[in-house]
Amino acid sequence: MRKVLATVLIAVFGVVVAGCADDSTRTTDHPAVVASTDVWAAVARAVGGEHADVTALFNSPGADPHEFEPSMADTAKIEDADVLVFNGGHYDAYVETAASSSAAVQVNATRLAGGEDDDHGHDDHGHEGHGHEGHDHGTNEHVFYDLPVVARVADATADALAKLAPMHAQYYRDRAAAFDAGIADLRGRLAALKAQHDGTEVAATEPLAAYLLTAAGLVDVAPAAFTAAVENGQAPSAADVAAFGDLITGRDIAVLIYNTQAVDPATRSVLDLARSNAIPVVDMTESLPAGVTDYLLWQSAQIDRLEAALAR
Known part of the structure; x- marks a missing residue:
């Protein structure tokens, strides 16, 4: 009986320890990345390559991303993601709302642009604010046209993926560097136009x-x-x-x-x-x-x- 009881206690104890494990230590060889739009998914895919599974919630060329309403399935994808890559601000506020109880690493482009404080709470992004009428016109929210910020998003995505899949860390960082070189080329062309x-x-x-x-x-x-x-x-x-x-x-x-x-x-x-x-x-x-x-x-x-x- 003592041996049986000890075995049961060890098994239960092991389950409890596993259940309390710190999510920040979790690793996987193929992280799941969810992006709010196909634009941010393209950036994430450029970094993640074959060692990440990237999904875009909005990918309708003829529609307006501001008006996108996520389905329950979309919300589930956000909650289950390892990494979230999104615009931030009021552009896709539904991502932060859905991710409030998620362990996913969040790559928020607007924060990387300096458009939001890092301690900006989830409660400030109520779903009612993501439509056109909720825009804050003090800052242009289309940061996916800000090439230096896009490069920062690529680098932040590489860092997030490297922590989750350390066996592919160099792969992610090399791809981010190649993407950044492409961004530098585009910036060079814009500088030539300015001249x-x-x-x-x-x-x-x-x-x-x-x-x-x-x-x-x-x-x-x-x-x-x-x-x-x-x-x-x-x-x-x-x-x-x-x-x-x-x-x-x-x-x-x-x-x-x-x-x-x-x-x-x-x-x-x-x-x-x-x-x-x-x-x-x-x-x-x-x-x-x-x-x-x-x-x-x-x-x-x-x-x-x-x-x-x-x-x-």
Whole structure:
């Protein structure tokens, strides 16, 4: 009986110890990474390669990521992830809400950009704030267009994966370094544009690519009320549409930057006006276009179009 009792106690004790193990010490040879959008998934995949399983919650090229509503299955994926890679802020607040009880390592791009305090609580990201009407316009939340920040996300993802799968640590860091080199090439192209076109005025229908345009030395002179309305999913006023139109008909801008995923009658009207007045139009997207899975190729193609438009 004593031997039986001892065996039972040892077994129970072992279960208790295992149940109390520190999640920070867990390891796996194939971490599960969940990204809020296909853009952040592309960054994570560039780092994780064949030694990570990367899933994007939002991957609909024709839709607006701001309006994405996660399903129960999406929430379960967040809760079960080893690593979460997401934009942060109000852009995809549902990730932090769902991850409040998760042990996943969180790679928050907005925090890496310095847009949030590191002790920003989960309670500040209620689900009701992730739609357009919850935006904080003090900071441009489209940090996936801020190339230095994207490189930081890649490095942070490599660090997170290396801790979870130390047997592949060098693999992750080498891939992050290669990705960072690609980012440096893109930044070099933007610097070359700035050297040639610094101060050139353009107009964007929505402040999607503000970080990229600034790096290229371009000045967005679109009416602020127009772009704010579009970003908030509202109709710009007739006066704001007219003011935008005057920039085009007066040929006061060199290029129209058009967000193809934030479209309404007002944006279509300025697009048609730009085309009829031979103003070059550069389409930019908020997620990866259909058939594109590589972040660097996506941004390179957009910079290609910008270079061509400015050269006209």
